[in-house]
Amino acid sequence: MKKLFSLLMLAFLLPLQACAQEVYKEGEHYEVINDKATEKAEILEFFSFWCPACNAFEPLVAQMKQKMGDDVKFEKVHVNFMGFASKDTQEDATKAMMIGRALKREDALNKAIFNYIHVQRSPVTSLKDLENIFIINGVEAAEFEKMGSSFGVNSLVAKNNKTIDQYRKHVTGVPSFIVNGKYKAKFVRGMSADEMVDLVVWLTKQK
Template sequence: MNPLRRLICRAALLAAPALVAGTAAASPASPREGAEYQLLPEAQPTDGPGKIEVIEFFAYYCPHCYTFEPYLADWVRKQGDDIVLRRVHVARGAQVAAQQRLFFTLESLGLLEQFHGKVFNAYHVERVGFTQDEQVFDWASRAGIERARFIDTYRSFGVQAKLRRAQAMMEAYRITHWPMIAIDGRFLTSPGMVGESGKISGDDALQGTLQVMDMLVARAKADKK
């Protein structure tokens, strides 16, 4: 078995069967700090003045991130100009380094919107490994990206700086599992948190996360007035 296949996203609640039914301690409709979301001890600087910054910490190999992606994309479309979305591919050792570098290369080339979903599909559906640089280069060529330009960017100081920045952000935001959503540099939520708190899983946890995100965006807007 490919060693990368054995990597487990820590938000495993999404793949688990629903827990025994009962009265939930909280719900996405009335989220509580420490349950469906957390407040960071120190607010982090944000980009996108005039808008609410939403950051997704994710990884291409993560099956929960793959499942969450269409939900998040639809949610972002509905927000219109109220938010700005940033994605940060998390670090997870040498086996994920090529995937992380692939993400930041696409971002640097201005190709992320075009190819982000295709990378997810390549890994989870087509079973492209993305564990070695050459696997990434071959995929990029097949996808129609100029190979030499892609490799130059992949190995550039600019991408290396993005990798360092991603690691610093993971530490600053105290990212322990993914997908994890940060809002306005102050709040964190995730399908894992929502699922655990409400004793729900699957689609319920994903939809519940979007509800919590709606509330946190609204709160961030109100705080800025």
């Protein structure tokens, strides 16, 4: 009986796997940008705090984190090549994000920056503006300044910018999702939010 049940389950699952392969097609829903995948599954989201689409994508990012496996690493990469602000100001925002990451409060503080720009419609012109956002959200000024000059945070900024350089030819706009270092997700017209989330999560399972 157990053997029969296992065979029935296998027969049920195989069509589902085939269906997924048919739904997500190379060249249409994703690009292969490298020959080899990373050793561990990962999602890199290239984004800008100034980008309205990136702000709108935040609920989808939250869904991706919920649906992806425990073995998958999710990391935001803040770009510095958008026309919304000067490169120096974009670099300041990258540093602020890394201060939030070092404080283990990245998600909440990222949300505060997004809200400041897109909801309050307030300009960010310097690191001081970002420091004020953090202070309003419970981070001491002295702590922000100490972390901002720390080796750890500056190393995280350097790593962020190295990742930009590594994938720059494949990331021409934001938000962009590079999965397992091998795949770039493509969101075609007509895809629902759930389909976009499922595509990225599905790509984490591909090698």
